[in-house]
Amino acid sequence: MRFIQEFRSSELAKGLISRIHQKSKTQARFMEFCGGHTVTIFRYGIRQVLPKTLEMLSGPGCPVCVTANVDLDKAIALAQIPDVIITTFGDMLKVPGSHSSLQEVNASGADIRMVYSTMDALNLAEENPTKSVVFIGIGFETTAPIIAASILQAEERRIRNYYILSMHKLCPPVIRAILESGEVKLHGLICPGHVSAIIGSHPWEFIARDYGISCVISGFEPIDVLQCVDMLVAQIESGQSKVEIAYRRGVHPEGNQQALKLMKQVFEPCPAQWRGIGEVPDSSLKLKKEYQHFDAELAFDIDPGPTYEPVGCICGDILRGVKTPLDCSLFGKDCTPQYPIGPCMVSSEGSCSAYYLYGEGFEG
Amino acid sequence: MCLAIPALIKLIEDKEAEAEIGGITRRISLWLTPEAKVGDYVLVHTGYAINILDEEEAKETLRLLLEIAELAEEQS
């Protein structure tokens, strides 16, 4: 068992595809919340193999895309403070804030290091005791416990020059906000597999219960996504709405208790600005009082200046599932992966980038 | 989007482990999965094991999917 190739089998795919075609009678609209699912769906051309009865929408599950300019500007301002080393996942480097991006300020002298893990950032802090190492904490519930663990590790290793800029986002609250707005009518939700590996399946139950939407937690291989769609179709055709787990090898209903414990030990919920969605209560995490000495926002005097949003960009509407990239007048003309205007084009898991790169709308 | 990949634990030292991912090796942290053992497959996100993969569940899923595939084959 390698847990990857087995779930890319064309034989298994054929079986699922034919079953979905047989079963699906009712017109239904599904949203994949997670950008990882968006990538799988486009990379394997999954929309093309589904029956016409099913409409797929991409959701706001790309941490880079939903980060508001006001937060990006803070990271960019921090990078320009002398003796600060910014450590970040590669995802954030190219994203334009109001005036600049991390990559641009790096080119003009700011010390920005791309890392794979907070483990690497902690080592860097240890190796550079005269500098301040700030980790840009983006990501959902999957990543937040890791950042929490890094803070506890810093304490244990007595690393005093490690800070985080917390821009974490929580998934269930933003889905509630989108559904509450009533702008988009959904019948099924493909729930994020790795977020659920941490939080379990229970936090999604309100979606099935309060909004009558079928929910299935999916893994990220093409077979996983097809299996998830098959299970959603089964629920729809039998008039059910409940939370099921298709990704059983990776997700337990109760989630990862140790991870949740660390997250609660270090962080507490706070409101957050989401791009295109606005302020959502309890949808982010800030450091608890006893860990505030790790908070970059408190440790440094950050002046990001005034915030600007790009003119004409409809990333916000796209993130809410109200519009698709093809509705945007900038898409593919003024806004391309080479010269991106909005974050959904910058991030390779953003809807605009996926539409552009994988040629959505093209008939093979 | 929380990229996480399956990795096999080869060696555990305190709260860290050597893990193998299809022929590459990397040090990972077990802070979130203290119960992980050598020989377990874990899901690794940004260098941390976020869960232990359930091999039995994976086999069961594949068995189920194979049945679906065989059924579809018969019908066509």
Add this chain to the structure above:
Amino acid sequence: MLAHGSGGKLAHELVESSFLKALANPLLAKLDDSAVFNFSGRLAFTTDSYVVSPIFFPGGDIGKLAVCGTVNDLAMSGAKPLYLSLSFIIEEGLPQGELSQVVDSIQKAAQEAGVEIVTGDTKVVHRGSADKLFINTAGVGIIPEGVDISGNNARSGDKVILSGAIGDHGIAVLSRREGLSFSTQLESDCAPLGGLVADMLAASSNIHSLRDPTRGGLATTLNELAKQSRVSIRIEEEKVLVRDEVLAACEMLGFDPLYVANEGKLVAIVPPEDTDKVLKVMRENHYGKEAAIIGEVRAEHPGRVVMKTCLGSSRIIDMLVGDILPRIC
């Protein structure tokens, strides 16, 4: 350690001790301001700069890369590579031992490729003005009679041959990058392909296009060919060989292997009637053992590259934009 501005006698000693001995050949030994030689026939002439970081990586170093890269650029126009120039820009503080190691690799690679380093230059710059070592090269080669290879020549119906597994170089280099470090037995595929191309040309004088998928990977090379020849290219995902280690590293960092660099692979566009002959000689060559047909050229939708996925659906393959960056959170 090499210090900046050590001109005159010191520079002379550096050239003597590091380069002349290792790279000995009559043209270089003259130490005139330029190399002088006779030439007849059609000439291929290329230049490139090498700034790889780190300068040593599994399966090679910046020296081997500079020779192979230049030789391969010549070979991809069907030329037999002959002479190279090398210019070293050295950051002060580079240990003499590391430089010697690079020069040694250059010598080995040049010998294997059957080329001579006939002229060169060395500059030592202030710390921070370069990253350890940069190498600029130029190369010349002779194109045999009757050979007409160009990115413009792909025709509808032609087959697309790939000489082996993709992504080895990019991942091998990445495994040594600060902040991403992981360990692997995987080595860069860095290799001179002049011999492979000579074998292919001996088997068929009708090869339409050759290109080495370096920076930007296979996806970018196929797009260049499709755009230049105003054709479309259709490939099949299951035909493109990717090693386990490359796949694993790509999964870990969120990369697509189609965009990862190669330094010892080539793509050949060959008319269908010559495909078997070409494939046969490629597989007999050490650098083409795993050669396979991965797709074909079509007339419709000029400029487009399409890949059939393992699900039987199709998707467009675009060029690489900028650098590939990990996307993980």
